[in-house]
Amino acid sequence: MRGRWAELIGGPFRASWRAGLGWSIALVVLIVSTVAFWPAFRGASGITQAIDQLPAPLLGAFGLEGFGTPAGYLRGGLYELLIPLVFAAAGVLFANGATAGEEDVGRLELFVSQPVSRVAFFAGRSVAVFAWLAVLTLVALAAQLASDQIFGVPIDTGRVVATVVLCGLLGAVVAGLCLAVAGLAARPQLVQSVGFSVAYISYLILALFPLSSLLAPWREIAPWGWALGGDPLVNGAEVWRYLLLGGPAVLLAVLGALAFERRDIRSA
Amino acid sequence: MDLKASRADAPSDGPAICIEGLVKDYGAVHAVQGINLDVSRGEVFGFLGPNGAGKTTTIRCLLDLLRPTAGRLEVLGLDPRRDSLALRSRVAYMPGELRLPERMTGAGLVAAVGRLRGGFDTRRRDSLAERLDLDLSRRLRELSSGNRRKVALLLAFLADAELLVLDEPTNGLDPLMQREFLALVREAKERGTTIFLSSHVLSEVQRAADHVAVLRQGTLVAVGGVDELRRRARQRIEVWFDGPAPTQELAALPDLVNQHTEDQRFTALLAGSIEPLLAVLARQHVVSLLVEEPDLEEAFLDLYEAAS
Numbered sequence: 001m002r003g004r005w006a007e008l009i010g011g012p013f014r015a016s017w018r019a020g021l022g023w024s025i026a027l028v029v030l031i032v033s034t035v036a037f038w039p040a041f042r043g044a045s046g047i048t049q050a051i052d053q054l055p056a057p058l059l060g061a062f063g064l065e066g067f068g069t070p071a072g073y074l075r076g077g078l079y080e081l082l083i084p085l086v087f088a089a090a091g092v093l094f095a096n097g098a099t100a101g102e103e104d105v106g107r108l109e110l111f112v113s114q115p116v117s118r119v120a121f122f123a124g125r126s127v128a129v130f131a132w133l134a135v136l137t138l139v140a141l142a143a144q145l146a147s148d149q150i151f152g153v154p155i156d157t158g159r160v161v162a163t164v165v166l167c168g169l170l171g172a173v174v175a176g177l178c179l180a181v182a183g184l185a186a187r188p189q190l191v192q193s194v195g196f197s198v199a200y201i202s203y204l205i206l207a208l209f210p211l212s213s214l215l216a217p218w219r220e221i222a223p224w225g226w227a228l229g230g231d232p233l234v235n236g237a238e239v240w241r242y243l244l245l246g247g248p249a250v251l252l253a254v255l256g257a258l259a260f261e262r263r264d265i266r267s268a
Numbered sequence: 269m270d271l272k273a274s275r276a277d278a279p280s281d282g283p284a285i286c287i288e289g290l291v292k293d294y295g296a297v298h299a300v301q302g303i304n305l306d307v308s309r310g311e312v313f314g315f316l317g318p319n320g321a322g323k324t325t326t327i328r329c330l331l332d333l334l335r336p337t338a339g340r341l342e343v344l345g346l347d348p349r350r351d352s353l354a355l356r357s358r359v360a361y362m363p364g365e366l367r368l369p370e371r372m373t374g375a376g377l378v379a380a381v382g383r384l385r386g387g388f389d390t391r392r393r394d395s396l397a398e399r400l401d402l403d404l405s406r407r408l409r410e411l412s413s414g415n416r417r418k419v420a421l422l423l424a425f426l427a428d429a430e431l432l433v434l435d436e437p438t439n440g441l442d443p444l445m446q447r448e449f450l451a452l453v454r455e456a457k458e459r460g461t462t463i464f465l466s467s468h469v470l471s472e473v474q475r476a477a478d479h480v481a482v483l484r485q486g487t488l489v490a491v492g493g494v495d496e497l498r499r500r501a502r503q504r505i506e507v508w509f510d511g512p513a514p515t516q517e518l519a520a521l522p523d524l525v526n527q528h529t530e531d532q533r534f535t536a537l538l539a540g541s542i543e544p545l546l547a548v549l550a551r552q553h554v555v556s557l558l559v560e561e562p563d564l565e566e567a568f569l570d571l572y573e574a575a576s
Binding site: 113115 | 367
């Protein structure tokens with residue numbers, strides 16, 4: 001039984017190692033290259049003053065508030081958009097690749113016809129997807145903490161950990177949504193469209209709703225807001241944010257597995 | 269047309285496969301339209317039909333990869349949906365459209381499937397690989413389509429299952445390997461394995477199968493033994509007379525079609541009993557009589573023509 005589960009999870013996990021390596025390199029390059037410029041910004045008060053003179057709503061929309069501070073610099077340069085976007089994209093592509101993408105080209109048929117339940121099969125793939133997002137979270141965290149040390153960014157480690165973990169969980173909830181769609185239908189384009197649309201719209205909600213006094217109270221209604229709406233680099237994160245992201249991620253994957261159990265498997 | 273095979277020799281523990289009124293629709297497309305079929309345990313059953321006839325759809329319903337629109341299925345006495353896990357541990361399946369993970373090696377794929385099936389006998393794996401002339405150390409993307417099919421065949425025969433479901437198993441195999449495949453089928457049958465073999469290569473089914481079913485546009489047009497099916501097909505008749513052929517008498521015979529006379533030579537297709545023809549010939553001076561037994565291909569084409 002252990003061997004079976006090792007294959008159900010380990011098989012798709014190993015199959016994604018190239019993608020995992022690629023995302024890891026992207027994260028490390030992004031983080032190190034951004035943090036490397038911190039010493040230049042720290043000393044260039046002119047740039048930060050110029051940024052501070054932008055209208056407050058624009059500063060908020062682009063995450064540029066307090067750009068001269070370590071937390072503001074990391075938020076504006078990495079954690080407002082780029083890092084969560086990488087995690088969301090990785091979540092979409094890992095989930096799609098492990099399920100609908102493989103099924104669409106007929107590669108699941110041989111494995112689904114083996115003595116494993118469909119729910120177990122789908123669950124194994126879901127765990128592999130979440131495991132890769134966990135690996136990316138650790139890679140990003142290591143790169144961030146090391147870069148902070150190397151380039152002298154004075155920032156609270158706990159808040160950095162909270163921010164990176166929340167980005168990873170944002171990727172997980174987007175991946176969970178993709179797994180749910182893939183469980184319903186083996187349509188990779190649909191899975192990707194839904195995943196990227198939800199990620200993009202939820203970013204827009206967090207970034208642009210504050211520009212309207214009417215919409216501002218609703219800025220945290222979407223996953224991007226659950227993850228980063230509380231400005232974790234400055235304030236840390238409440239427990240409910242982790243739960244609000246992790247819970248639906250798992251729930252959506254379970255729904256995907258149940259839907260996968262009830263439908264036809266696509267052949268090549 | 270709705271036919272159901274009946275087997276006097278069916279063992280008491282029931283058929284290996286029992287299909288009753290199977291219907292599978294894809295929206296407006298009726299892929300399988302109410303077929304009934306029994307396959308006895310321990311036999312090699314050929315499932316014939318051209319592409320698009322509904323063979324693969326039927327097979328995928330048997331393996332619970334597709335959910336039937338209507339009908340009842342039983343495989344090895346189990347419901348493919350309700351007992352899918354128990355059933356899959358007793359069945360090995362080779363898909364017709366092979367899409368294997370390209371970056372894996374053959375050995376890696378065998379190991380992966382082995383872990384899902386609770387382990388494979390490595391000596392038997394090596395023996396099968398040798399018989400199939402297969403290098404398992406190569407990546408699957410580096411293999412020809414024929415060699416990939418050999419990997420799938422190896423997986424199917426390695427599973428030591430009670431029922432082997434093989435969908436177009438010899439597509440892309442060279443004649444030597446087709447012969448080896450037939451040897452593997454015979455050995456599996458000797459071990460008591462039931463083999464459900466879908467194919468449009470009639471010669472292969474003719475050599476391997478005990479019984480066949482012919483599928484056309486989602487319906488069964490014939491079920492029976494290979495010999496029985498051949499008997500039902502039209503036989504080609506050629507008669508040489510010691511003088512002009514008795515065309516008027518021959519024309520009056522009801523089961524003799526496509527009659528053609530050329531001086532002393534008479535040819536036709538016999539679609540029924542030969543007795544009336546022999547009665548006519550007995551009154552003539554016949555130099556030679558040739559009755560060609562149709563092969564399964566002719567039987568198959570005849571059945572198709574009759575059905576359409």
